[in-house]
Amino acid sequence: MYTLRTFWTSGPKLARGVLSQGVPAALRGTPAQPARLLTTSVQQESFLNGSSSNYVEEMYLAWLDNPKSVHKSWDVFFRNAQRGAAPGEAYQSPPPMAAMMPVQPVAWPMMPLPAAPAVTSEQMSGKVIDDHLAVQAIIRSYQDPSVGQELGSSDEMRTRIETVVPHQRMHAMIRAYQIRGHQCAKLDPLGIMEADLDTSTPRELTLPYYRFSEEDLDRTFVLPQTTFIGGGNTSLPLRDIIQRLEETYCQTIGLEYMHINDREKCDWIRQKFEIPGIMSMSNETKRLTLARLVRSTRFEQFLATKYPAEKRFGLEGCEVLIPALKTIIDRCTEQGAESFVMGMPHRGRLNVLANVVRKDLDQILCQFDSSLEADDEGSGDVKYHLGCSHMRLNRTTNKSIKLALVANPSHLEAVDPVVQGKTRAEQYYRGDIEGKKVMSILMHGDAAFAGQGVVFETFHLSDLPAYTTHGTIHVVVNNQIGFTTDPRFSRSSTYCTDVAKVVEAPIFHVNADDPEAVAHVCNVAADWRSEFEKDVVIDLVCYRRGGHNEMDEPMFTQPLMYKQIGKQPTVLRQYAEKLISEGVVTQEEYEEEVSKYDKICEEAYQQAREEKILSIKHWLDSPWTDFFKDKTRDSMMVCESTGVGEDILTHVGTFMGSPPPDPKFTIHGGVKRILRQRATMVKERWVDWAMAEAMAFGSLMHSGFHVRLSGQDVERGTFSQRHHVLHDQNRDKVFWTPLDNLWPDQAPYTVCNSSLSEYAVMGFELGYSMSNPNALVLWEAQFGDFSNTAQCIIDQFISSGQAKWVRQTGITLLLPHGYEGMGPEHSSARMERFLQMSTEDPDLYPEIDERFEIRQLFDHNWIVANCTTPANYFHLLRRQVLLPFRKPLVVMTPKSLLRHPEARSSFDDMLPGTTFQRLIPDLGPAGQNHEQVQRLIFCTGKVYYDLTKERKARDLDDKIAIVRIEQISPFPFDMVKQQCDLYPNADLVWAQEEHKNMGAWNYIQPRIRTTVNRERHVSYAGRASAAAAATGAKQSHQQELTRLLQHAMNLDNHVALWQSQPRRNLTG
């Protein structure tokens, strides 16, 4: 039997004085008055007759008390009447709903009155009035218990009110349970904390709030359509209503769904929880749940016994996570899912691997043996970060399913978007456009879920057409603590799950010590995803039995909580006792289940002890088996030619320069001009940057490689250079994407403007790139420096992912970079950061042979490039996919070079036989007459064009050679050496437009020195060190550039000159 919340609320009642504020002093506090208070004009209104006069009187009294307490139409009416409107003219019919739609407040007409028709008694039916009256009475009865007694002079009215008013209150009460019942649910297994951080009972969940008395409890009420608690009954006694509401909303499940702005979805959830008996579970399922709890619990106990001194971030206190995940997977498999991509933090990861993914136990246990040597390259990672991919039979449905747990860094929640991208890609490759076959499950810790911004960013991708995975099931291991911090100090939101409300995800809080309730919400979550293809959150409110890890002492910081935890029996014990007492299992059966699993663990332990080698490859979350099939390290040392036949270049170019085939499609005049320019390019056989890019994409898709370009405003291009999606100027949502329509059998092209996020979107594209190697997946920053808000993805995944997890990716980052006088925030893509994370040794001159170029790429962690010609960019992009292995590519892309008249390439530079040039030598007069050259300038990127212009202006073309390093990392040692040897009499200068502590200087200098065996000096020409990436003043920018060029071209005493400049002169 449930206790009814019958105590009076402690909250203050609204004082009458508050309600009457703003009413003329003469009328303030006026007691209920008869109709004579109405002004003459009011009494003369044609619709005031019969019962309506009572109603009007009621309205009038209410209006006198507070003009805002009545509908606006009454307010206008009474005000007009008081101002002396003629009979029949005081009433103004309210504007129709449509007129009220605009954001501007609707100004209702006051005197003088327009000629609106007066309302007749026929129009204002008695029923409408009665209903209004009842509603008004309810509203006011909440505010003042005495109201209602003086209402209605007729018996009929009193009867109506006596029926309608309690019903309305009952409706409000049901609604209150639906909205706020979760606040009274018994969610904390320890019984000491409130999951919503609030110990008070909402007033709306108390009987007195509705002015129901004990006698009312036996009164029968007709149930509204917004509840399903009646089951087959359309009416119930109030006592039963409350009991059923308490059962649904205030036991071990707390439901949050009333924030969903969709009646159908709310009803769907109500049906899943309110219908009496809906949570009943078969004995078979109960036994299965118990068996899963046995595995989950005994696994942790086994590890604790065998490896007491090892960190494993045990799941103790939330062992129910395992049956929960398995229930989700069973249900989703029944609904057609075949592949699950999962992301999770440290806690319980080994248990998930062992008992959900069903990774071989001995392989898991090997991870505890620190003496085992890894057989693969790479530095590896700790056991609770490794991913894996595994096919297994789902016993419940007898279907084969794939489970992938994505490897992740320590950075909590960083894996979320990666999982989503990988899921989306898998859906895409399977043609699973509704996400019926492939789905993601994300697990979270309570503190991280609330605290990490990437959670929010990832939620925002969930419903975007090019990013949705058609619903993710989120499971929060809410142990009510984050390391040593209590929830009240780690979040400002009510629940740790509130972030999910931004996408109107339903949130099911559940007490993790009630395995059946957990199973129920898991089934509903799976059904929700299947039904609506939207995200849903399960909040497993649990506790952490030990410290943050196995070495930690929790009593230092949470003494009371841990005293309680000390007394808390495991959920396994509680549930086993329950099922034994219910007769669902016997004690012997239970013990047999336990010893069966203990034996499995022991055998795996013995087997693991026999392992000699640790294979990181067993832990790949995206194995790419076909891609690597029959490949050896040796066979991977060749790369296909990146040049392309002229027919393909012409075809792509022509498409890019043609209007859409639909004659009704109207394109913008500016776009027309661009298309004309593109047509000219094809005719004249040259390309600019955007055209080269389109040709790289088009030619790859022609060869069957999918291309996906994502980032902010990438469809048009930040600099209006790309225009990959043309918009009909007259019809909404009518687009034309030429690159997706080049050939009927081409691989598809996806170009998508992303949400304004870097962290989540870059993570998403990284995940996408991991799914299938046969694709070019690019993420573009609006400006290169914005990529630093995704630094975690760059540092933890892209630069180091292969080393940690032997996992390859060809993700390509396009980072607009270049000093154009646009200020500190739009100039630098921070190339120094990427270079600093490059792995090759600056002090070691490598062994050079004919395979050096590709071997270097293979051995390196990533590629950093900064091209100066469209053709080289074209080759770089193509090489990215034609390489026999995958490496991340970071490209500093240009801004002004997009339209620079010299930054053009001929078709000839892209034809078969041409290739990516890691370094572009000087082919001008200096390159013809090496001995006479006094200076060899190395540079990268657009400054090359400034340098050549200045050199020409100074007539130094034969004295200064300018060589471009296009692939900065891995460093083209071999080619740089050739150049240095070619100009034996030249001094060596590195010229850059970035500040000295930025750009490539710190990376380049030691490598050139190593190349020349430290026998020649390398000096610097560029901006001085600075804190901000660039000056904010255009004029200073120009001065800095002038000085840079002067210095680079000054053949006398350049080192001393530059370095002796006072700082202020350099920065302006």
Ligand SMILES: Cc1ncc(C[n+]2csc(CCOP(=O)(O)OP(=O)(O)O)c2C)c(N)n1
């Ligand atoms: C981005 C990030 N910041 C800080 C940490 C350090 N850290 C590791 S676990 C942890 C507490 C996590 O609490 P919660 O999310 O509730 O998970 P729990 O450990 O309780 O399961 C912290 C702060 C981290 N791993 N990642």
Ligand SMILES: [Mg+2]
């Ligand atoms: Mg926690």
